[in-house]
Amino acid sequence: MSFQVMMMQLGQGMLKSMGIFFLTLLFSLPLGLLVALCRMSKSGILRTIMRVYISIMRGTPLMLQLLAVYFGPYYLFGAKLGKNWRFSAIIIAFAVNYAAYFAEIYRSGIGSMPAGQYEAARLLGYSKSGTFLRIIFPQVIKRILPAITNEVITLIKDTSLSFSLAYAEMFTIAKQIAAKETSFMPFLAAALFYYVFNALVAFAMERIEKAMNYYSA
Amino acid sequence: MALLEMKNIRKSFGDLEVIRDISLRVDEGEVLSIIGPSGSGKSTMLRCAAMLETIDSGEIWYMGERAAWADGHGGLHYPKKAELKKVRSYFGLVFQNFNLFPHFSVIKNITDAPIHNQKRDRDEVYAEAKELLAKMGLSDKADAYPCQLSGGQCQRVAIARALALNPKILYFDEPTSALDPELTGEVLKVIKSLADLHIAMVIVTHEMNFAREISDHVMFMDKGIVEVEGSAESVFNTDNARMRAFLGKLRH
Numbered sequence: 001m002s003f004q005v006m007m008m009q010l011g012q013g014m015l016k017s018m019g020i021f022f023l024t025l026l027f028s029l030p031l032g033l034l035v036a037l038c039r040m041s042k043s044g045i046l047r048t049i050m051r052v053y054i055s056i057m058r059g060t061p062l063m064l065q066l067l068a069v070y071f072g073p074y075y076l077f078g079a080k081l082g083k084n085w086r087f088s089a090i091i092i093a094f095a096v097n098y099a100a101y102f103a104e105i106y107r108s109g110i111g112s113m114p115a116g117q118y119e120a121a122r123l124l125g126y127s128k129s130g131t132f133l134r135i136i137f138p139q140v141i142k143r144i145l146p147a148i149t150n151e152v153i154t155l156i157k158d159t160s161l162s163f164s165l166a167y168a169e170m171f172t173i174a175k176q177i178a179a180k181e182t183s184f185m186p187f188l189a190a191a192l193f194y195y196v197f198n199a200l201v202a203f204a205m206e207r208i209e210k211a212m213n214y215y216s217a
Numbered sequence: 218m219a220l221l222e223m224k225n226i227r228k229s230f231g232d233l234e235v236i237r238d239i240s241l242r243v244d245e246g247e248v249l250s251i252i253g254p255s256g257s258g259k260s261t262m263l264r265c266a267a268m269l270e271t272i273d274s275g276e277i278w279y280m281g282e283r284a285a286w287a288d289g290h291g292g293l294h295y296p297k298k299a300e301l302k303k304v305r306s307y308f309g310l311v312f313q314n315f316n317l318f319p320h321f322s323v324i325k326n327i328t329d330a331p332i333h334n335q336k337r338d339r340d341e342v343y344a345e346a347k348e349l350l351a352k353m354g355l356s357d358k359a360d361a362y363p364c365q366l367s368g369g370q371c372q373r374v375a376i377a378r379a380l381a382l383n384p385k386i387l388y389f390d391e392p393t394s395a396l397d398p399e400l401t402g403e404v405l406k407v408i409k410s411l412a413d414l415h416i417a418m419v420i421v422t423h424e425m426n427f428a429r430e431i432s433d434h435v436m437f438m439d440k441g442i443v444e445v446e447g448s449a450e451s452v453f454n455t456d457n458a459r460m461r462a463f464l465g466k467l468r469h
Contacts, residue, residue: 114316116312116314116316117316117318119269119312119316120312120316120317120318121318122269122305123267123269123305123308123309123310123379124329124330124334124378124379124382125302125305125306125330125334125335125382126330126333126334127334130333130334134329134333135318138320139318139319139320142320214362215319215320215362215363215364216319216364217319217320217364
């Protein structure tokens, strides 16, 4: 196999990895906020449920969670899911796992807001949702951005875990080529792909952080 | 008609009784100062009036209507949504540590609430905010962020922010306690100018000369009770031993 063909195949795998990456963020960032709010809610039951959920997500390997989501419906209910289930299972597992981590980051950020901000908002007639959306959340984002960046970068590398479901993302392809060609080259190339993508994401996050530096709190 | 009336207020934090049966009344255009040592319950009284703390017993009246009360059988009645919104619109509060919104520019700090919460016309609100800033001597700071201002400037923005909602009565919770003497002066000057406009105010403060100068009524609190109250002159010339001791300590 020529170098060019290998790079082409890896590139296609990269696109699939990026698909997992962006869809996971799309679902897990809002879901994480929802989980964080439930985790901090007045209802004790809701809080406990969220605590257990977060503890399971953080306490078991993501690879195991991928397998559980993919095979679970069949073993539990005998459900025969279609061809597209593989990809859906990957996105669900990633989103649900990352939402747990994001939830804890949101929670730390929301918890760090001084009570005076809430009091001032209340005095100025902001509703509960208005206080959160206009006053609290924008400040929380700035505070948690570095921690979010950390998770986002981890996610890029974690997409490679999809190989456990034999989904043709970049790492799976690299493994296949490496086995067929008995060469280590595909892994090096894959590493380069991951690294460059990571550098781009890190750069983008840095730009966002800088853009939010128009004030200091 | 009294703008604010608080009747027989009691408030405890756990076992600590912070306010023991205090009543007060503020009429239109009146300035009430509450003075006293730290921990005497002054700020708590103000925070109860502003409904940031709930009372344990007593009644709070706004504009001749009973707004909140404890019925003496453990029942606490605070206004709900629409009613609460109306009651809150009667007063504004200026905090000791400003509590400006750091992610909003000065002008947005002032205009955001009138536009979003009172649904007022944007242009009109901005025009009014600019006038307020001019009054505060901050015309050139409209687009600055709170982190770029001095403490005195922040506090003046906070005053403008409270005024922008056109409250009937303005509360000050130790507005100069976080400021050095120079900055204190500029904030007190602004508060004085409001008093001259006959805006009703309740001021919790440690600035004795200031309280004496601008107040129609002064309350001296200690350990949750009112030791002396009356006109500024009568309170500052009182024979009350506790008040004399407090003023004596200040002088030395």
